[in-house]
Amino acid sequence: MKRLVYLLPLVLFMGLAGYFLVALRPNHDVHELPSVMIDKPAPAFDLAGLGDPKPLALEALKGHPFVINFFASWCVPCRLEHPLLMRLSEQNHIPLYGIAYKDKPADSARLLANFGDPYRQVGIDQDGRVGLNFGVYGVPETYVIDSKGIIQKRFVGPLTAEAVDKELLPLLKKLGQS
Template sequence: MSDRTSASRWLPLVAFALLAALLAAGVMLSRNPDREALPSPLIGKPAPEFELPVLHEAGRLVSSQELRGEPYLLNVWGSWCPECRTEHPVLTRFAETKRIRVIGYNLTDEHADALRWLEQFGNPYWLVLTDYTGQAAIDWGIYGAPETFLVDAAGIVRWKHVGPMDEATIEQELMPRVEQLEAGG
């Protein structure tokens, strides 16, 4: 057997190993904790205008104007999002406190998939909006799920969190901001 034949037998294995290494590097980079620290250009500015369908009420549209008057937490989720499952029980416990309206923003899901997901895991949301095409998400600067925005009564974005929220995030980052809004700030 020649050296050339022996080397050609190893070529697919080497190619596979290189591809696996590239995939592993991509996964590690996507889990970078700095991803959650991405600044949002919306902080301190009015929330983008939108008019989106309500998941549970066929034909009903809700606009950003209709949500003003009380602060709300806008939580971006999708049935296709594995981290949303991790976040969901934490978000449910927070929503049960009724400190602030929690609005679900279902991103690019099929209607039936979104309904099935909420039926399976529970619906903590005061209202669930759907963005079937992802078009409104562009204005919000949303690039995936989960992402969460705190919007004050005047419609100003006060906080954004990228990635799944956990108890520490709620206690250390969200609640001080909610308390500030409750105090009129």
């Protein structure tokens, strides 16, 4: 019995080491904050369109599943995912909408003019309030929303080809069928 007390530190440490091992597991980003908005209705928005007199409003988008991508011209990782967004819109023809988060409209427009415009429509969220309502804590972030306006999935950080092929596209397909 008395010897067990001396074993306690070792047992506690092994438990700790086990936790560390779990924390180190690959493909687990501890910095990623899971969204609490999943399975909840997307917050309503009605944003002025970029280079477009038509506003970007949630109500108008409902009826089909769609993807919203928060981006900004000042955001470096956004450039990283840009080619992928172009592919998504040009090859996969997904309903991709952009929200220019805390960005000057002229800068956003210049970005899209230089690198191509993957979005069906872009809304201007200059004060970042729509982003805040979505729980955006950094750009880029990408949301998949179903036809009823319920948030199904969030991607934090630049999209990767893997995430697009294995998660985003299958999810959209599933949402489109149901």
